[in-house]
Amino acid sequence: LERTFSILKPDAVAANAIGQIYTRLEQSQLKIVASKMLHLSPEQAAGFYAEHEGKSFYERLVSFMCSGPIMVQVLEGENAVTRYREIMGATDPEQAAAGTLRYDYGSIMPANAAHGSDSTESAAREIAYFFTNDELC
Ligand code: ATP
Numbered sequence: 001l002e003r004t005f006s007i008l009k010p011d012a013v014a015a016n017a018i019g020q021i022y023t024r025l026e027q028s029q030l031k032i033v034a035s036k037m038l039h040l041s042p043e044q045a046a047g048f049y050a051e052h053e054g055k056s057f058y059e060r061l062v063s064f065m066c067s068g069p070i071m072v073q074v075l076e077g078e079n080a081v082t083r084y085r086e087i088m089g090a091t092d093p094e095q096a097a098a099g100t101l102r103y104d105y106g107s108i109m110p111a112n113a114a115h116g117s118d119s120t121e122s123a124a125r126e127i128a129y130f131f132t133n134d135e136l137c
């Protein structure tokens with residue numbers, strides 16, 4: 001079974017949507033195998049999004065990601081990386097299909113409710129960024 005890394009961003013947590021989103025994940029046969037709430041420091045957020053350093057939206061993205069608590073989780077299931085990205089929808093909530101997380105809970109970028117790894121390699125790196133081995137079963 002494949003694993004992916006997921007963040008419910010500060011906008012989704014502030015909207016009291018954790019429960020609704022967890023219900024959707026569980027109903028879509030993605031198992032939540034690790035989970036916790038964090039409030040990122042600017043250094044943690046900048047490190048997580050280092051691949052975007054230098055882009056026009058980088059500073060706004062880092063500051064948004066530190067604007068309130070987030071939920072980080074590891075999801076497991078068949079084709080978890082691709083399936084979770086489908087559940088999230090397009091990066092820009094204005095382009096996301098109805099019924100996706102970003103359509104329902106996102107607003108104006110960078111506030112798009114959720115993050116999901118873009119490959120199994122990214123997933124492994126991102127999981128290790130936020131979880132220790134003994135937090136993962
Ligand atoms: P994520 O990595 O968060 O799952 P993604 O892979 O769909 O999203 P990326 O291109 O990796 O999208 O962008 C990372 C994040 O940066 C986006 O989720 C969004 O919050 C923010 N972002 C991307 N493009 C823009 C933009 N043009 N303006 C503002 N914010 C943006």
Ligand code: MG
Pocket residue numbers: 116118
């Ligand atoms: Mg990405």
